[in-house]
Amino acid sequence: MTEYALDELMVVEASRHIEDGNIVMVGTGLPMVAxxxxxxxxxxxxxxxxxxxxxxxxxxxxxxxxxxxRVMYRAxxxxxxxxxxxxxxxxxxxxxxFLGGAQIDQFANVNSTVxxxxxxxxxxxxxxxxxxxxxxxAKKILIITRHEKRRFPExxxxxxxxxxxxxxxxxxxxxxxxxxxxxxxxxxxxxMSIDKSKGRLRVDKLMPGVSLDQVRENTLFEPLVAxxxxxxxxxTRAELRILRDEVDPDGTxxxxxx
Amino acid sequence: MGKPIGGKIMTAKEAVESLVFDGATVGMGGQSIGRxxxxxxxxIVRQGKKDLTLVGCNLALSTDIMVGAGLVKRTECGTGNLxxxxxxxxxxxAAEQGRLEVDDYSHxxxxxxxxxxxxxxxxxxxxxxxxxxxxxxKSFDGVKxxxxxxxxxxxxxxxVLLPAxxxxxxxxxxxxxxxxxxxxxxxxxxxxxxxxxxxxxxIVSCEEIVSSDEVRRNPDRTTVPYxxxxxxxxxxxxxxxxxxxxYYEHDADHLSRYQAVARSGGEAYExxxxxxxxxxxxxxxxxxxxxxxxxxxxxxxxxxxxx
Numbered sequence: 001m002t003e004y005a006l007d008e009l010m011v012v013e014a015s016r017h018i019e020d021g022n023i024v025m026v027g028t029g030l031p032m033v034a035x036x037x038x039x040x041x042x043x044x045x046x047x048x049x050x051x052x053x054x055x056x057x058x059x060x061x062x063x064x065x066x067x068x069x070r071v072m073y074r075a076x077x078x079x080x081x082x083x084x085x086x087x088x089x090x091x092x093x094x095x096x097x098f099l100g101g102a103q104i105d106q107f108a109n110v111n112s113t114v115x116x117x118x119x120x121x122x123x124x125x126x127x128x129x130x131x132x133x134x135x136x137x138a139k140k141i142l143i144i145t146r147h148e149k150r151r152f153p154e155x156x157x158x159x160x161x162x163x164x165x166x167x168x169x170x171x172x173x174x175x176x177x178x179x180x181x182x183x184x185x186x187x188x189x190x191x192m193s194i195d196k197s198k199g200r201l202r203v204d205k206l207m208p209g210v211s212l213d214q215v216r217e218n219t220l221f222e223p224l225v226a227x228x229x230x231x232x233x234x235x236t237r238a239e240l241r242i243l244r245d246e247v248d249p250d251g252t253x254x255x256x257x258x
Numbered sequence: 259m260g261k262p263i264g265g266k267i268m269t270a271k272e273a274v275e276s277l278v279f280d281g282a283t284v285g286m287g288g289q290s291i292g293r294x295x296x297x298x299x300x301x302i303v304r305q306g307k308k309d310l311t312l313v314g315c316n317l318a319l320s321t322d323i324m325v326g327a328g329l330v331k332r333t334e335c336g337t338g339n340l341x342x343x344x345x346x347x348x349x350x351x352a353a354e355q356g357r358l359e360v361d362d363y364s365h366x367x368x369x370x371x372x373x374x375x376x377x378x379x380x381x382x383x384x385x386x387x388x389x390x391x392x393x394x395x396k397s398f399d400g401v402k403x404x405x406x407x408x409x410x411x412x413x414x415x416x417x418v419l420l421p422a423x424x425x426x427x428x429x430x431x432x433x434x435x436x437x438x439x440x441x442x443x444x445x446x447x448x449x450x451x452x453x454x455x456x457x458x459x460x461i462v463s464c465e466e467i468v469s470s471d472e473v474r475r476n477p478d479r480t481t482v483p484y485x486x487x488x489x490x491x492x493x494x495x496x497x498x499x500x501x502x503x504x505y506y507e508h509d510a511d512h513l514s515r516y517q518a519v520a521r522s523g524g525e526a527y528e529x530x531x532x533x534x535x536x537x538x539x540x541x542x543x544x545x546x547x548x549x550x551x552x553x554x555x556x557x558x559x560x561x562x563x564x565x
Binding site: 028029050051052053054060064065066067068069070072073078079080081082085086089090113118119120121122123124125126127128129130131132133135136137158159160161162165170171173174175176177 | 288289290291292293315316335336337338339341342345346350353354356360362363364365366367369370373384385386387388389390391392394396415416417444445446447448449450451452500501503507508561564565
């Protein structure tokens with residue numbers, strides 16, 4: 001059996017949610033790794049858009065910032081933040097966007113602002129950045145995170161980026177633009193996706209060797225469960241080679257692998 | 259009437275003395291670890307301009323230093339982070355201890371507020387922020403933070419209206435400018451074109467002064483024309499330790515060193531400010547103190563390999 005690290009499993013699974021030709025809004029970190037992997041494997045015509053402005057760069061491994069020259073390499077245009085988040089994203093052209101956050105709740109709302117009271121927070125996080133915009137306008141939202149219990153509360157302390165807010169009508173009541181997005185949360189234990197009819201996260205897949213009980217034990221809310229829960233395919237030898245040799249050769253993001 | 263032609267080249271000291279004042283709203287250029295307006299931020303710290311409101315998108319290193327020096331009353335922004343290098347720690351601690359008013363927006367919301375300002379409009383609509391707690395805002399200084407509008411052409415559809423953001427002065431570090439004040443930004447431009455045009459006054463520091471003849475021969479390269487700009491400061495390495503596209507990469511070592519003292523705060527941080535800002539007369543002094551010609555050459559070569 002091929003050995004792989006959990007982060008490698010997560011990014012390869014996340015990349016499978018990207019289709020060839022998609023316009024993908026990308027930042028840095030594991031989302032960047034997943035997007036770059038998609039670009040170099042099954043989605044060569046993916047269009048990478050960076051929030052600072054660059055469109056369709058060829059991306060030199062491995063960028064560490066949205067202002068990194070590696071995400072500007074051979075771009076077809078250097079635009080502005082308004083071009084990227086306004087002219088592409090709010091305009092409705094972004095197929096996929098990635099989010100990250102300190103808390104993700106049962107409605108797939110994400111908190112990256114504060115724990116505790118807003119005016120006198122227990123912990124202050126960096127804030128929305130472009131995340132709220134991505135969650136408001138992209139057609140598909142992907143969240144890659146380690147599965148820790150405290151990250152999955154019933155309700156976020158603060159909704160920075162809206163999921164389905166409080167249920168199936170949440171986005172409609174808030175006046176968010178249609179179509180309402182698919183949302184998938186990819187963790188080291190499971191892949192949970194939004195059940196649009198209920199507006200709540202549902203366990204669709206389990207990572208290899210993980211049980212449903214493990215997911216429940218590590219989640220503060222009670223997730224829905226798909227009628228047929230499938231196991232995620234582990235990364236193949238060929239996928240791992242691309243990931244390790246072409247996407248993150250220096251182990252900037254994917255550390256601790258064999 | 260726009261700004262005059264010429265007479266704009268000055269030192270950082272002169273520019274900050276004449277254009278930045280206590281209580282000003284300051285537009286912050288740069289994004290994350292790219293093109294932060296470090297030389298101008300240092301000068302503001304040295305001159306102790308206080309009670310500032312800082313506005314921008316990703317308020318990163320330049321903001322953290324101004325907050326760390328105790329000069330900032332409020333920030334209005336999308337985020338405060340240095341990506342892989344972590345949060346803006348001085349900003350974060352000030353927010354957690356209630357010493358700083360923080361007004362959160364999304365990045366598109368801030369860019370839209372600058373766009374309104376740049377077009378001379380009182381507000382701009384957006385479809386971001388709906389359904390999020392970013393709309394659970396209180397008002398600062400009695401200014402209504404947003405308004406909801408029922409789309410007149412599609413009744414029942416809510417739209418968020420955001421007030422224009424018009425900084426008293428913006429500080430931006432760019433690649434090139436000329437003596438007229440024409441600005442050339444290379445690479446990403448983030449929120450800067452709209453912010454510059456929305457500002458009542460603008461200080462630009464640049465890697466290189468180019469001739470106005472060169473600008474006139476290639477006008478398609480001008481990001482912002484001189485009529486918006488008040489002061490041009492020639493300051494090579496003016497974004498160090500953040501990067502400037504086509505000129506140099508960010509200095510990961512120095513960023514890590516800064517983040518370590520910013521995280522611990524207290525005396526270690528005071529020492530950093532003393533040593534590397536208050537104890538320097540100019541930004542060139544700062545560079546001499548904290549880095550070396552060899553290291554800077556390395557950062558320049560490293561950028562050139564990526565072009």
